[in-house]
Amino acid sequence: MVEVRLESVSKRFGRVVALHEVTLTFEDGSFTAILGPSGSGKTTLLYLIAGIYKPSSGRIYFGDRDVTNMPPNKRNVGLVFQNYALYPHMTVYDNIAFPLRLKKLPRDEIDRRVREVAKLLHIEELLERYPSQLSGGQQQRVAMARALVKQPDVLLLDEPLSNLDALLRIKIRAELKRLQKDLGITTIYVTHDQSEALALADRIVVIDRGRIQQVGTPDEVYARPRNLFVAGFIGSPPANLIPAKIVARSGSACVAIGDTVYCPDKPLSEKLARFQEVIVAFRPEHATLGEEPAENMVSIEAEVYTVETLGKENIVTLLVGATPVKVVVEPSVRPQPGSKLFINVEPEKLMFFDPETELNIEYIEV
Amino acid sequence: MALAGLLRRRVRVSRPVDAETYPKRRLTLVIAAAVLLASLPMLTTYILLVLSSFSETLVTGAEFLEGKPIRFTLRYWEALLSGRLSAIVMTPVTINVWETILNTLIVALGVSLVVTLASTLAGYAFSRMRFRFRERLMELIILLHAFPGVTLLIGVYLLYIWTLASLLHGVGGAGRAFAVFAYTILARASLEIPMSVWMMKGFFDKIPWEVEWSALIDGASRIRTWLEVMLPQVKPGIAALAIFSFLAGWEDFIYVYVFLYLGTEGKYLTLATLIDQLVGNLETAELPLAAAAGVLYLLPTIAFFALTQRLLLEAYTGGVKA
Numbered sequence: 001m002v003e004v005r006l007e008s009v010s011k012r013f014g015r016v017v018a019l020h021e022v023t024l025t026f027e028d029g030s031f032t033a034i035l036g037p038s039g040s041g042k043t044t045l046l047y048l049i050a051g052i053y054k055p056s057s058g059r060i061y062f063g064d065r066d067v068t069n070m071p072p073n074k075r076n077v078g079l080v081f082q083n084y085a086l087y088p089h090m091t092v093y094d095n096i097a098f099p100l101r102l103k104k105l106p107r108d109e110i111d112r113r114v115r116e117v118a119k120l121l122h123i124e125e126l127l128e129r130y131p132s133q134l135s136g137g138q139q140q141r142v143a144m145a146r147a148l149v150k151q152p153d154v155l156l157l158d159e160p161l162s163n164l165d166a167l168l169r170i171k172i173r174a175e176l177k178r179l180q181k182d183l184g185i186t187t188i189y190v191t192h193d194q195s196e197a198l199a200l201a202d203r204i205v206v207i208d209r210g211r212i213q214q215v216g217t218p219d220e221v222y223a224r225p226r227n228l229f230v231a232g233f234i235g236s237p238p239a240n241l242i243p244a245k246i247v248a249r250s251g252s253a254c255v256a257i258g259d260t261v262y263c264p265d266k267p268l269s270e271k272l273a274r275f276q277e278v279i280v281a282f283r284p285e286h287a288t289l290g291e292e293p294a295e296n297m298v299s300i301e302a303e304v305y306t307v308e309t310l311g312k313e314n315i316v317t318l319l320v321g322a323t324p325v326k327v328v329v330e331p332s333v334r335p336q337p338g339s340k341l342f343i344n345v346e347p348e349k350l351m352f353f354d355p356e357t358e359l360n361i362e363y364i365e366v
Numbered sequence: 367m368a369l370a371g372l373l374r375r376r377v378r379v380s381r382p383v384d385a386e387t388y389p390k391r392r393l394t395l396v397i398a399a400a401v402l403l404a405s406l407p408m409l410t411t412y413i414l415l416v417l418s419s420f421s422e423t424l425v426t427g428a429e430f431l432e433g434k435p436i437r438f439t440l441r442y443w444e445a446l447l448s449g450r451l452s453a454i455v456m457t458p459v460t461i462n463v464w465e466t467i468l469n470t471l472i473v474a475l476g477v478s479l480v481v482t483l484a485s486t487l488a489g490y491a492f493s494r495m496r497f498r499f500r501e502r503l504m505e506l507i508i509l510l511h512a513f514p515g516v517t518l519l520i521g522v523y524l525l526y527i528w529t530l531a532s533l534l535h536g537v538g539g540a541g542r543a544f545a546v547f548a549y550t551i552l553a554r555a556s557l558e559i560p561m562s563v564w565m566m567k568g569f570f571d572k573i574p575w576e577v578e579w580s581a582l583i584d585g586a587s588r589i590r591t592w593l594e595v596m597l598p599q600v601k602p603g604i605a606a607l608a609i610f611s612f613l614a615g616w617e618d619f620i621y622v623y624v625f626l627y628l629g630t631e632g633k634y635l636t637l638a639t640l641i642d643q644l645v646g647n648l649e650t651a652e653l654p655l656a657a658a659a660g661v662l663y664l665l666p667t668i669a670f671f672a673l674t675q676r677l678l679l680e681a682y683t684g685g686v687k688a
Binding site for chain 1: 574576577579580582583584585586587590595598599601
């Protein structure tokens, strides 16, 4: 068990920059999710830590060990690939035993450890089978067992649940979290699925186009997105983004969203005063709908566009000017498309972004 | 009809029947008939060859039309297998057939070994490693395959004569025999290698990178990964390759004729050159004897194709199912 540290690591493939100046620390025993859309460089980051790729520049440390140029077979990491990559010509037992055989452990020691990890992952009755005789969920467990059996310093998981059906995914997700906490292995989990990241991780690293967008706890990433990308990526549906103008009202800066003018308190209004335009964001689940503007709330007039019924809730899409805005409401609320309503949001739930740098102005130092 | 019925039944048991896989009976019947018709001439010649080897005179098929009986004899087989050819062929030759078979086997196994080894290594490199001129080399190899082997013969022969006269001057006995065989094997194998490299590359390409990486991460060295994880997965390819190149070496005439036979003043015969000798002078040739040698010559081909049909099909489509 070890801390993993990346110092301004870049990776280029020819002219394509897959990762740009990534500096990150994965704390000893922590569970970190690397979250990003496809092509964001998240898998590249994982492969760099595993040693499959070598960084174009920068250094990688496991604790005090500099592993930048160390081949993967010397790093003692466990990796579960998206397609599991089991050895098709070996039985499950031999698949799991393979890393131990390479370590030249005594036969009974190997046997003991294989059976131990098989028990942990509930695959004891599958040991004599071949990978082609297993279901996706079983293969996933075997891949996990193979990664864990060598007691790795770091456990790397590359979208391990994405090939499973929805029900199984939620079941294994819970087991995975429990397992990681019990074993206390530093775990890095790559996913494009934010619900997995939010549910599993102690910390989330949001990555896009080869650059780190935000590092934080699930709560931080959700409640205080650092930039527009994070706000528009996290959440289901993600945050609403509405362009707005800054206007002066009685000497202080106020935000004009369509016809609605909201004047925030001192520190925020001072920050806002430096901009002509901002992008206002709020989460669909933080807004309510009403016939009238609500008191102590920011109320924005909008026209209902469509209603999606999801059973436990409804998602109403409205148009503010030409901008679509989504609001999550009770299943009983089903406004008529075309009707005019007010979107009411508590002022504390509003976020403001600089349209140029795309940064949350909360994070801009004055 | 019996054959068509057999085909149909096989289709039925081997796959679950649903709309897509439901056997189209008529089509199967037509295809079976067409295949049978197309292979009829070949089948007939094979049958006549086998019959001839057990008969006093060459069986041409006309006997059946004329109603003449075929006079059965084991004389030619006995003569062939015991090597007492002088009793049949007027010229006083004694040929040790077993030695001839051994020579043929040495060439065939040698070609098989060299081709398999070279293509497995090169196929892996082309599939997995990045080096300069990789694409160019791949194209060059295909180009090499396009050259007919006979055109290369003159150059290779010159080199051969020169090697024997200079480097191996004064080397006799086992050393010379080894050199002669090695030369024949290498020259023959080099004709097979280009296509085989491509075939092996195809097999290696089918293995996901992640499987190889897994082995590296599990702590295996590159060589161990290759030996213990990659090779077992291309086993069908290696087997097909070994068989193909074995047959190529077994059947080869021109290279063994030039290097093993002419190049050594007729010291080493293989089955192919033996048959050539037996039918060499058509007027005095004992054709049933040549037929017996021909049957011997065909045996491994028929045996391999009968035993490994599925494997060969897989090799041609380049598919290994995990």
